[in-house]
Amino acid sequence: xxxxxxxxxxxxxxxxxxxxxxxxxxxxxxxxxxxxxxxxxxxxxxxxxxxxxxxxxxxxxxxxxxxxxxxxxxxxxxxxxxxxxxxxxxxxxxxxxxxxxxxxxxxxxxxxxxxxxxxxxxxxxxxxxxxxxxxxxxxxxxxxxxxxxxxxxxxxxxxxxxxxxxxxxxxxxxxxxxxxxxxxxxxxxxxxxxxxxxxxxxxxxxxxxxxxxxxxxxxxxxxxxxxxxxxxxxxxxxxxxxxxxxxxxxxxxxxxxxxxxxxxxxxxxxxxxxxxxxxxxxxxxxxxxxxxxxxxxxxxxxxxxxxxxxxxxxxxxxxxxxxxxxxxxxxxxxxxxxxxxxxxxxxxxxxxxxxxxxxxxxxxxxxxxxxxxxxxxxxxxxxxxxxxxxxxxxxxxxxxxxxxxxxxxxx
Amino acid sequence: xxxxxxxxxxxxxxxxxxxxxxxxxxxxxxxxxxxxxxxxxxxxxxxxxxxxxxxxxxxxxxxxxxxxxxxxxxxxxxxxxxxxxxxxxxxxxxxxxxxxxxxxxxxxxxxxxxxxxxxxxxxxxxxxxxxxxxxxxxxxxxxxxxxxxxxxxxxxxxxxxxxxxxxxxxxxxxxxxxxxxxxxxxxxxxxxxxxxxxxxxxxxxxxxxxxxxxxxxxxxxxxxxxxxxxxxxxxxxxxxxxxxxxxxxxxxxxxxxxxxxxxxxxxxxxxxxxxxxxxxxxxxxxxxxxxxxxxxxxxxxxxxxxxxxxxxxxxxxxxxxxxxxxxxxxxxxxxxxxxxxxxxxxxxxxxxxxxxxxxxxxxxxxxxxxxxxxxxxxxxxxxxxxxxxxxxxxxxxxxxxxxxxxxxxxx
Numbered sequence: 001x002x003x004x005x006x007x008x009x010x011x012x013x014x015x016x017x018x019x020x021x022x023x024x025x026x027x028x029x030x031x032x033x034x035x036x037x038x039x040x041x042x043x044x045x046x047x048x049x050x051x052x053x054x055x056x057x058x059x060x061x062x063x064x065x066x067x068x069x070x071x072x073x074x075x076x077x078x079x080x081x082x083x084x085x086x087x088x089x090x091x092x093x094x095x096x097x098x099x100x101x102x103x104x105x106x107x108x109x110x111x112x113x114x115x116x117x118x119x120x121x122x123x124x125x126x127x128x129x130x131x132x133x134x135x136x137x138x139x140x141x142x143x144x145x146x147x148x149x150x151x152x153x154x155x156x157x158x159x160x161x162x163x164x165x166x167x168x169x170x171x172x173x174x175x176x177x178x179x180x181x182x183x184x185x186x187x188x189x190x191x192x193x194x195x196x197x198x199x200x201x202x203x204x205x206x207x208x209x210x211x212x213x214x215x216x217x218x219x220x221x222x223x224x225x226x227x228x229x230x231x232x233x234x235x236x237x238x239x240x241x242x243x244x245x246x247x248x249x250x251x252x253x254x255x256x257x258x259x260x261x262x263x264x265x266x267x268x269x270x271x272x273x274x275x276x277x278x279x280x281x282x283x284x285x286x287x288x289x290x291x292x293x294x295x296x297x298x299x300x301x302x303x304x305x306x307x308x309x310x311x312x313x314x315x316x317x318x319x320x321x322x323x324x325x326x327x328x329x330x331x332x333x334x335x336x337x338x339x340x341x342x343x344x345x346x347x348x349x350x351x352x353x354x355x356x357x358x359x360x361x362x363x364x365x366x367x368x369x370x371x372x373x374x375x376x377x378x379x380x381x382x383x384x385x386x387x388x389x390x391x392x393x394x395x396x397x398x399x400x401x402x403x404x405x406x407x408x409x410x411x
Numbered sequence: 412x413x414x415x416x417x418x419x420x421x422x423x424x425x426x427x428x429x430x431x432x433x434x435x436x437x438x439x440x441x442x443x444x445x446x447x448x449x450x451x452x453x454x455x456x457x458x459x460x461x462x463x464x465x466x467x468x469x470x471x472x473x474x475x476x477x478x479x480x481x482x483x484x485x486x487x488x489x490x491x492x493x494x495x496x497x498x499x500x501x502x503x504x505x506x507x508x509x510x511x512x513x514x515x516x517x518x519x520x521x522x523x524x525x526x527x528x529x530x531x532x533x534x535x536x537x538x539x540x541x542x543x544x545x546x547x548x549x550x551x552x553x554x555x556x557x558x559x560x561x562x563x564x565x566x567x568x569x570x571x572x573x574x575x576x577x578x579x580x581x582x583x584x585x586x587x588x589x590x591x592x593x594x595x596x597x598x599x600x601x602x603x604x605x606x607x608x609x610x611x612x613x614x615x616x617x618x619x620x621x622x623x624x625x626x627x628x629x630x631x632x633x634x635x636x637x638x639x640x641x642x643x644x645x646x647x648x649x650x651x652x653x654x655x656x657x658x659x660x661x662x663x664x665x666x667x668x669x670x671x672x673x674x675x676x677x678x679x680x681x682x683x684x685x686x687x688x689x690x691x692x693x694x695x696x697x698x699x700x701x702x703x704x705x706x707x708x709x710x711x712x713x714x715x716x717x718x719x720x721x722x723x724x725x726x727x728x729x730x731x732x733x734x735x736x737x738x739x740x741x742x743x744x745x746x747x748x749x750x751x752x753x754x755x756x757x758x759x760x761x762x763x764x765x766x767x768x769x770x771x772x773x774x775x776x777x778x779x780x781x782x783x784x785x786x787x788x789x790x791x792x793x794x795x796x797x798x799x800x801x802x803x804x805x806x807x808x809x810x811x812x813x814x815x816x817x818x819x820x821x822x
Contacts, residue, residue, distance in 0.1 A: 019434070027425070286693045
């Protein structure tokens with residue numbers, strides 16, 4: 001089974017928004033053995049969309065079409081696909097009732113324009129949308145199964161998983177299974193060197209092994225083609241074992257695991273609670289931790305001590321230190337970590353202080369200088385880092401390095 | 412002048428890497444009046460690439476081709492483009508010397524495989540690459556100017572700016588200027604209704620006016636085609652004025668302005684400082700605020716009171732309230748906002764408490780229920796919200812609604 005993906009939108013084609021949907025879908029399709037061989041993106045224009053659809057029909061088993069199902073006059077995908085199929089648009093009365101109900105639930109009448117969201121080409125099958133008002137639809141033409149989904153990310157994903165993925169997983173004869181091992185704390189070249197002999201790329205390598213560096217995290221990626229999950233595992237497990245033997249603690253997680261998830265797992269394993277004292281990250285550490293469902297069992301809270309006064313009042317940092325060692329120093333980081341633990345009764349206290357820029361750097365304390373302290377049961381470890389880049393990059397790297405230190409301190 | 416962008420790579424078409432190049436180039440092209448109308452992405456396969464090139468020739472003034480110029484056997488763009496042009500690949504001896512020198516500088520001999528990086532189709536013009544070894548090239552066929560650049564981001568960008576952009580800026584007689592107005596606090600359909608008569612889309616509308624909804628923010632987008640910046644402004648300013656008259660406080664910002672930037676601007680205008688008490692957002696509010704350079708003048712700090720104990724100890728919420736009204740209540744939100752202001756001496760205190768899920772919901776207090784309180788100089792406003800979606804969506808909407816309330820309270 002092979003597939004093409006057609007995304008629609010002026011904002012995409014003009015580059016105002018980066019298309020992440022195509023990559024998401026191609027990756028999900030690969031997991032069930034569907035190979036995507038082309039992405040196409042066109043503007044909100046009936047003729048351009050219809051032409052792209054017509055060109056693509058007959059070329060692939062599956063044609064996924066995304067976006068342009070909203071209620072405004074920019075949203076022209078329904079009309080264009082109907083035109084390409086040579087069918088008229090007809091109203092699905094059941095879906096119209098469903099979207100009326102959604103509006104009524106918010107105390108609103110169904111705006112006339114939203115009625116279009118219940119229209120599909122005659123002969124097509126409506127695909128329900130449990131998160132929004134835009135119905136999707138599917139049809140078959142020239143041997144191609146054509147599936148039209150809204151561009152809203154959550155709706156697109158839910159509908160893809162609800163309506164498309166289950167049938168596809170049953171249909172394919174081989175599947176692609178991807179496994180990723182994430183490393184932090186060493187440069188890509190050093191990790192590359194240690195696993196170079198395992199790396200295979202190209203269409204016929206099985207499993208394929210590659211390396212990807214993204215935002216400081218180095219990911220080793222294995223893709224196995226196999227008849228089923230078990231055969232894939234037989235191919236992947238020895239590779240994963242070899243990588244783990246060679247790279248040890250550099251590997252912090254697998255597949256969807258982030259550094260903060262690695263921290264949460266260590267907290268759970270060691271039955272510890274954690275509290276934060278953030279300065280330069282401004283709340284990012286707490287935000288990332290609280291993206292993890294159920295984290296409230298281990299994460300008690302934190303203090304964003306952005307100003308020096310806050311560091312003193314909320315964390316007990318002696319005010320004279322700002323004159324002597326300065327707010328960005330190992331000593332203040334340590335006092336913040338210990339203060340966070342003490343104030344909240346947590347087993348693990350984390351303190352971070354640094355200069356995210358673009359202002360505030362000096363020759364001795366340049367932009368990107370960050371001190372991280374982790375205090376576990378009264379014992380504190382401090383690290384000094386010098387990051388490069390813009391404000392948001394510095395915050396990101398500082399957050400990752402902090403979680404990495406916490407993880408190591410809880411090993 | 413119009414353009415198509417063709418990106419090449421297995422990792423792109425299989426979704427292992429998100430294509431950000433197309434958006435980058437389309438945006439840069441728009442600034443010099445070149446309108447991109449199609450993106451296409453195909454795998455590392457000679458026939459697929461050659462076919463895509465052949466199909467696209469004659470359709471546009473400019474065809475940008477990216478990627479597949481490396482030295483490995485996966486890199487097939489040179490061969491494929493030569494095939495599409497019906498030309499053989501020939502070695503550029505000068506460029507071969509240049510890349511030999513690059514290798515020698517690192518104490519290495521030129522690997523045989525890298526010689527391909529100095530080959531271009533006969534009749535094409537070589538484009539130098541000051542950051543890498545892969546030469547680019549350009550040629551004209553069927554009235555289309557075809558430009559081939561490497562996929563390495565830094566090399567692609569440098570070569571685009573060096574070789575392509577200067578000529579294009581001189582050639583174009585018009586430019587495209589985009590302006591965006593961002594709204595929050597009303598559904599897309601209601602905003603649409605209020606500016607419906609202004610909306611014009613399609614290739615010939617000038618300025619084009621459209622609406623985009625993303626993560627709760629409704630954006631009105633104007634694209635003007637004009638001879639120069641001033642002419643563009645003459646077209647855009649009256650439209651912006653009309654939208655502002657009709658939508659008033661619903662509009663929180665323009666172009667790159669986020670809700671948190673709108674808050675920062677109000678704080679600056681009113682000379683106020685702010686402190687946060689976050690529960691369900693877990694630090695997200697602080698993180699977003701501290702992405703703004705220079706925010707330390709207005710943002711003092713915050714408390715992430717994730718546990719009830721933290722709400723009591725750090726913010727002074729009476730512990731018996733957790734039994735009577737519950738942690739997720741207007742009363743607790745108000746106490747948190749007032750506590751945040753009092754503890755840190757800020758003029759504005761913000762409190763937010765809610766249930767982000769996926770656990771912890773009850774019939775009376777379902778997942779997505781959030782109370783937001785903003786206390787300005789002792790006067791507190793509380794809002795109750797019921798959000799839908801996953802944990803991260805609820806956090807995102809809660810954060811946006813909080814900044815929106817702060818903005819309104821500082822109007």
